Amino acid sequence: MSEDWGSIRFVKNQFRRFYEAKSKFVKAPTEILRREFGFLSFEGKTMIRHLSFNNEDQLRSAIVENTPAHIYYSSAYYKNPEAEMDKKCWLGADLVFDIDADHIDTACKEDHDNWICKSCGLEGRGRAPQTCSRCGKNSFEEEAWLCDRCLEAAKFEAQKLIDILIQDLGFTPLDLEVNFTGNRGYHVHVKAPMIHKLDQIGRREIVDYITGTGLKVEFHGFSRTRGGASTMADPGWRGRTARAVYDYLSEADEASIQGLKLSSQALKNILEEKSEILKVLREDHSSRILKYLDLKSLQALVEASIKKQASAIDTVVTTDLHRLIRLPNTLHGKTGFMAQRVNLDDLEDYDPLTRAIAFKGDRIRVMVKRAPKFRIGNEVLGPFKDEQTILPVAGAVFLLCRRAARVEG
Amino acid sequence: MISEREAAKYPFLKEATSLVETLNIKVEDLANPNYSRILDRGERRVSEAIIDGIVGNGVPDDLTELLSMPVAIMLVSAVGDRFLERRYAHAEAARAQKLLWSESEAFIAELAKRQFGWEIKYARRELDEQTYLFEVGFVDYLRNAGSFHEDKWKLVNRVLSGGRVLLTRMEVIRLLQVEVEDFVLGRVSKHIRVEIPETVQARVENISKLFEEHRRRISGAELPPEAVSEAFPPCIKHAFEGLLSGRRASHMERFALTSFLVNSGMDLEQILQLFVSVTDFDEQLTKYQIEHIAGLRGSRTRYTPPNCATMRTHGVCYNPDIYCKGVKHPLTYYKRRVQSIKGGEKTSLGITGSNHQGGI
Numbered sequence: 001m002s003e004d005w006g007s008i009r010f011v012k013n014q015f016r017r018f019y020e021a022k023s024k025f026v027k028a029p030t031e032i033l034r035r036e037f038g039f040l041s042f043e044g045k046t047m048i049r050h051l052s053f054n055n056e057d058q059l060r061s062a063i064v065e066n067t068p069a070h071i072y073y074s075s076a077y078y079k080n081p082e083a084e085m086d087k088k089c090w091l092g093a094d095l096v097f098d099i100d101a102d103h104i105d106t107a108c109k110e111d112h113d114n115w116i117c118k119s120c121g122l123e124g125r126g127r128a129p130q131t132c133s134r135c136g137k138n139s140f141e142e143e144a145w146l147c148d149r150c151l152e153a154a155k156f157e158a159q160k161l162i163d164i165l166i167q168d169l170g171f172t173p174l175d176l177e178v179n180f181t182g183n184r185g186y187h188v189h190v191k192a193p194m195i196h197k198l199d200q201i202g203r204r205e206i207v208d209y210i211t212g213t214g215l216k217v218e219f220h221g222f223s224r225t226r227g228g229a230s231t232m233a234d235p236g237w238r239g240r241t242a243r244a245v246y247d248y249l250s251e252a253d254e255a256s257i258q259g260l261k262l263s264s265q266a267l268k269n270i271l272e273e274k275s276e277i278l279k280v281l282r283e284d285h286s287s288r289i290l291k292y293l294d295l296k297s298l299q300a301l302v303e304a305s306i307k308k309q310a311s312a313i314d315t316v317v318t319t320d321l322h323r324l325i326r327l328p329n330t331l332h333g334k335t336g337f338m339a340q341r342v343n344l345d346d347l348e349d350y351d352p353l354t355r356a357i358a359f360k361g362d363r364i365r366v367m368v369k370r371a372p373k374f375r376i377g378n379e380v381l382g383p384f385k386d387e388q389t390i391l392p393v394a395g396a397v398f399l400l401c402r403r404a405a406r407v408e409g
Numbered sequence: 410m411i412s413e414r415e416a417a418k419y420p421f422l423k424e425a426t427s428l429v430e431t432l433n434i435k436v437e438d439l440a441n442p443n444y445s446r447i448l449d450r451g452e453r454r455v456s457e458a459i460i461d462g463i464v465g466n467g468v469p470d471d472l473t474e475l476l477s478m479p480v481a482i483m484l485v486s487a488v489g490d491r492f493l494e495r496r497y498a499h500a501e502a503a504r505a506q507k508l509l510w511s512e513s514e515a516f517i518a519e520l521a522k523r524q525f526g527w528e529i530k531y532a533r534r535e536l537d538e539q540t541y542l543f544e545v546g547f548v549d550y551l552r553n554a555g556s557f558h559e560d561k562w563k564l565v566n567r568v569l570s571g572g573r574v575l576l577t578r579m580e581v582i583r584l585l586q587v588e589v590e591d592f593v594l595g596r597v598s599k600h601i602r603v604e605i606p607e608t609v610q611a612r613v614e615n616i617s618k619l620f621e622e623h624r625r626r627i628s629g630a631e632l633p634p635e636a637v638s639e640a641f642p643p644c645i646k647h648a649f650e651g652l653l654s655g656r657r658a659s660h661m662e663r664f665a666l667t668s669f670l671v672n673s674g675m676d677l678e679q680i681l682q683l684f685v686s687v688t689d690f691d692e693q694l695t696k697y698q699i700e701h702i703a704g705l706r707g708s709r710t711r712y713t714p715p716n717c718a719t720m721r722t723h724g725v726c727y728n729p730d731i732y733c734k735g736v737k738h739p740l741t742y743y744k745r746r747v748q749s750i751k752g753g754e755k756t757s758l759g760i761t762g763s764n765h766q767g768g769i
Contacts, residue, residue, distance in 0.1 A: 130656045138657045169547060170572020194548050201555035202548070204722050205564040212565060213722055219566035221537055228537045235570035315723050316661065 005369060006403040012042045014397055015331055016067040018358055023064050025329045027341075028056035030191055034077035034091060038324045039068035040333065047072075049324070052082040069333025072324035075189070077196065085322070092196030095203065096325055097210075098317040099157045100185035101150035112145040112372040143402075145372055146184045146335075151352055158186040159347065161311035164210055165190065168236050173344045180352045182332025182339035187325060203319045209237075212310035217241060217299050221287050228287030240309045241302055242286035248305035249274055260304050266297035331358055336397035353377065359394040366396050366405040374398070417471040418508055420478035421501075421592050422524055429479055432472075439480070440606035446473050451480030452612045458500030459493070459616070459623050463507070485597045487605060487613045493620050494597045496627065502590035509582045514542055517581060525549075525588045534575060536568065543581050544573040553587040558718065558737045633747045636675040640746035642739045644720055645669045647727040652683070661715070661723040664702070668712045669739055671703045714739050 019026075029035055037051040037059070048068075053059040063071060074081065075096045079089035115128035120135040128140040158178065165171045165188070177189040198206075208214050220238045221230025232242040249257075249270070257270055269292040270277065280288045290298065317323055326332070328341045337356040354377050368384035375381070376395045388408060391399070399405035416425035439448060450468050454477055457465045467474040478501070485497045509517060514531050521527040528546030535541075547569060554562045568575040576584075605613065641649065648666040651658055658666070670680050677699055684695050697706065704711030716738045720726040736742045 128657075131654070136655060138655045167571075168569050170570075194546075198548060198551065199555065201718075202551035204719055205551050205555060207722050208563060208718075209565045209569070211722075214560065214563045214718075215565045216560050219561060223537060230537075236568055237565060238568060319719075319722070 005406050007400050007405075007407040008042050010407045011336070011397060011400050012067055012069075014336070014359060014393070015042075015069070015333075016064070018331060019064045019067060022358075023060040026056075026060055026063060026327065027329060028053070028059055029073050029327070031077055032056065032059065034079070034081060036074040036076070036078060036081040036088070036324070037327075038072040038074075039066055040070040040072075041066070042069045042333070047324075050082050050084070063330070069331075071327045071330040073327050075323045075325050076321060090321065092193075093198075093321050093323075095190040095195045095198065095206065096317060096323060097161055097188040097190075097311075098181075098185065098314040098325075099154050099161065099188070099312065100181070100183075100314060101146065101154045102144060102184060103314055104150070104153045104157060104312050106150050106153045108147050108149040109144075112147055113143060115140045115142045144184070145374065145402075147372075148353070148375065150184055154185040155347065155350070157312045158188060160309070161188055161210060161313060162344070162347075164311065168209070169206070176344065177328075178342045178344060178347060179326070179328045180338075180340045180342055180350070180356050181326060182330075182337045182356060183335050186342075187339075189325075200319055200321055203321075207313065207315050207318050210311050210313055211315065212237070212306040215241070215302065215306065217302050218295065221285070222290060222295070222298060223287060228285065230286045231284075232281060232286065241306065242281055244305035244309040245286075245289070245298075245301055246278060246281045247308055248301070249278060256304075260297075261300045262297040263294055266293035269293060270301075332401075334401050336394065336401045357394045359397050361393050363390045363392050364396045365390050365408045366399060367408050368399055368405040371399055371402075371404050413471040413475065417467060417474035419505060419520075420475050421505070421589055422520075425475060429476060432476070434476065436483070436603050436609075437606055440608050446470070447476045447480055448609065448612060450474065450477035451484060452615065454478065454481035454501070455484055455497055455616050456619055458497045459620050459627075462496070462500055462503065462627075464500045464504040482593070482596050483603070483605075484609075484613055484616055486600055487603075487610075488617050488620065489600060490617075490620065491598070492624070493616075494594060496620075497597060498590045498594035501593045502586045505589045506582055506586040509585060514578065517578070517585070518543065521545075521549075521581065521585060521588075525585070528573075529581075530573070536575070540577060541568075541575040542578045543576045545576050545581065545584075547572050547574055550574045550576070550584070553584040556587065633744075634674050636670070636673040637743075637747050637750065640743050640750055641669075641673070642733065642736075642742040642746075643728045643730050644726050645714075645739055645743075648725070659723070659725065661720075662725045664712075665714045665720060665725055665739070667699060668702050669714045669743075671699070671711070672713055672740055673743060677703055677705075 032053055032055060035052070036049065037053060038047045038049045039051065039062075040047050051062070053062065074093075076093040077091040079091055080087060083089075110126040113127060114123060114125050116123050117132040117135060117137060118139040118141055119137040120132060122132055122134045128142050131138045132140070162176060162178070165176060166173065171190055171192060175190055175192040177191065179187045179189070181187055215237060220241045221228035221234070222241070230238040230242060232239055232246060234242070254271060258267065260267075262270070273292060277289050277292050280286075280291075293301070317325075326339045328339050330339055331337070332339055336358060337352065338358045340352070340356045342350050353375050357377055365388065367388050368382075369386065371382045371384045373380060373382045374395070376392060376398065379392060379395070381391060381395050384405075396405065396407070400407070411422065411424045411428075413428070416422065416428050419425060420429075434444075438444060446468070450473055454464045457463065468477075481497070485494055509520075512520075518529050518531050521529045527549040529549070530544045531542060532544050533540065533542055547564065550567075551564065554564075560566055564574070638649075645666060648658060648662050651662070652666065667680065667684075670683075671677070680699055681692070681696050684699070685692050700706045702712045714720075715723075715725075717726060717733070717736065720739070732742060732746060736745070
């Protein structure tokens, strides 16, 4: 008898065996008594929330016993973590950041992501459109896969974030915890007590700082009347703004510069005297480039440029004071990979598709519905379409977790 | 220990409040005619707050001045009106700000550190022809500047390095004003039950009456009873049109739209029909969510849409127009536009009429 797509029983069994052997690596978050936990089971669709544990052992036993598909804990600290939301009594929260390749425009999405319109069945590659071009509805089944390029892009965003947290906000590397999420990105936690009480507005300001939202050039030394004297080497957004413009102008082609909302004079100057402008940025006070372009055009240029300097964090996660976030060193139920603590010093060379592989051992036979090419460790697998194949267990679990395959025989 | 003069100037200081405690004056003592000057000044603090929005000059006797603040707090608290409490806290803070202007940098830094626990350092720096005198920890900065909406207060527009924000003298004083306001607000909203002597009760009633006289003037416009869709701000129009055209919306956009509609005066049933008719939402679920936002379920909080800054953060602020200038909240935009549209209708009708007559 052939099983359902995803072979839940098989996967759950793999997860259980993993936790039986490895739950000792699951670390309780700091102040476990004040944290809420949430389990999402393989069978159910709703989260079991408001769980609370007295110590690490209790948490580990519950994980082995229940074998959830996903394990979360609250970034918040509560007086009564097991109570209903309005009786929990919020005491504070870590500052958390989520970087997900979903939010980053990578060209490879066209290669490995696809969508199907739930109403008319129209299919397409890349991200789903706003509305279906055939039936006009807006409900899609989306498949987002991960690849090296997506993961590298996410890592780059994490590195920029960490840089801002340390250089600008003054946190030390010891204040930061970096985790691979087990799927398409990274989580960065700041646990320093000084930020625990920060309210939603304060967190929103931090988000805006990190994404460069609301940045106005006149406050960063780009002002003729105020004798701006910033340089590319300056700390904070002062220097970063200048570097962003420098990088952008060095790399952008004529067409994309023309696409910016620049005054015709500014556009002309940029196209004709680009090397002069770059020289000013390199050698002089950044504000001197106002000789070539008016303030409004500079603002437009900066807005187009700062993406490369800012970090593409998920704005909702950081501003949520009650967020449940994945517990590191547990398994991700949509991939079978480990959410994994990464040392700050190791991040540069960290390869999640090697290091976060949880399942090792035998190969198994699976029927694959559809999968693009993917990598597990040193092995490149796929692409597959409606075919039987024998895969290393980590690769098989990965496809099963994504409901793209089923165990055969 | 600080002098009585200083305590009278800054009655919110820890030293000032402990000085008040050592005097050990009970509420019932206030009925004694010897204290009438304190009561007079206490009542005047509140009436100045109501009328002028700032507590004015004090009386020459420092002890009377010092004691008049706890008395004022008691009077405001006894009225028990949230709006008056905020008005009073704001006015006390405005007074403190004015006084801080003439203090030395050392005094200001010390006050911020000792009284409010700030991480603050005196450090002079000239930048873009601006003189910065202080470095303040970003958490202390955000706790107080978060409610300001001008571009210059956004963290992203500050010089920030190593966790410290550069601030001018004027800016630090402005932030301290927020601290004082929060402190006073915390005190007046405690509502400790006390037996108030009859003579004092008369003063509570004076204040209550005075406040009612001024309430309308200081509270601004009310929301219209029925939705006026022409007055919707661009962000809401965009979300609304997006919903009608079937465009997919983020959670934040949908929340902003629903909470806006709930507050705009639109009927809940109407909102529900709107959602269900143009999308394939589950009716029961949608109904539940709308009722939740309207405060009929769950925590019973009626949600308002996020303010403009939050809308920008989450990328839901769309195509701001000229009326958005100076507006910090979609509902404020709406209130103002409703008023001017309604006002405008009258004028334009008038003009049409007179033209008509002239034409004939």
